[in-house]
Amino acid sequence: MKNKEIKGLIFDLDGVIVSTEHNHFLAWKKTADQLGVKFSEHENEKLKGLSRVDSLKAILAIDNLIISEKEFGTLMLDKNEFYLESIQLLNESNILPGVKNLLVSAKEQGIKMAVGSSSKNAPFIVKLLGLDDYFELIVDGNMVADPKPHPEVFLNAAKGMNLKPSDCIVFEDAESGIKAALDGGFHAIAVGNKNIAEMAHEYLNDLTEFKLDLYA
Ligand SMILES: [Mg+2]
Known part of the structure; x- marks a missing residue:
């Protein structure tokens, strides 16, 4: 049985895709x-x-x-x-565990993906990591009036993918990001930060633990 039918994945950048x-x-x-x-x-x-x-x-x-x-x-x-x-020296070797496999599988299954980050450097970092082809869009700190914990960054990401928040999972490692995801009506998964495990819908140590088959 599937948990939930998911059409989109939204990733925070720092602490979820890469650690800077x-x-x-x-x-x-x-x-x-x-x-x-x-x-x-x-x-x-x-x-x-x-x-x-x-x-x-x-x-x-x-x-x-x-x-x-x-x-x-x-x-x-x-x-x-x-x-x-x-x-400038970041490259594919800096991608956190489980990220690349998930991006590849999700893309194969036609699931849309976006990055929702407070960092103004997000598009540049995603390019350095060689991941820009996987994402429909990157919503970065330059593009929103209200930063996290306001849900604007994730709402814009969902809108850019033509999806409803309830059709998307948000992966986050920070309290402000989980709050933003919950307030925006997303399914919120906390990654790698046990302090925020309780407030999210689910908790994963890293993305190797995420089972896409349960959602798509
Ligand atoms: Mg983060």
Whole structure:
């Protein structure tokens, strides 16, 4: 018996299709080096879930550094430059487990697919990973007025595929994304983040655990 007849799959990008966590670490490491602050993977753990502003504040706090507003702004821009530089090296080997197989099977079965990401770099990253042929569209942070947890990014993705939200599954690794999916009327599957397992319809450690046959 099938769980539900599904016509579309919508993927969050970072944490579901690829992880750029290490790239953020490398970028913050360079920033910390500029400041002469010792910054390891251990300190980086504490930045998880923080915005760019709060991450920089946390790095400054390691050595109780005080800098001017102007310098703060420059460091923020530099960090993003370092990040963009480091993601140039992303390729197919960085795709998370189970993703490629699922995309191939879903495409074979005529299931439409889209990416719904807050990242303005989403189209660029999808291209680097060599996955652009699988998606009908990529809705990125540039294309929405209201970011997640507002459902706009996923609603636009469904609309772009000519599907109703109730016909689509959303895969997400963040609380704001699951909230957006639920508010939009989608079937919400949490991936790789146990903290949000309870709030989603289902939980998977990674996409190797997803059984497409149950839905299509
Ligand atoms: Mg994510």
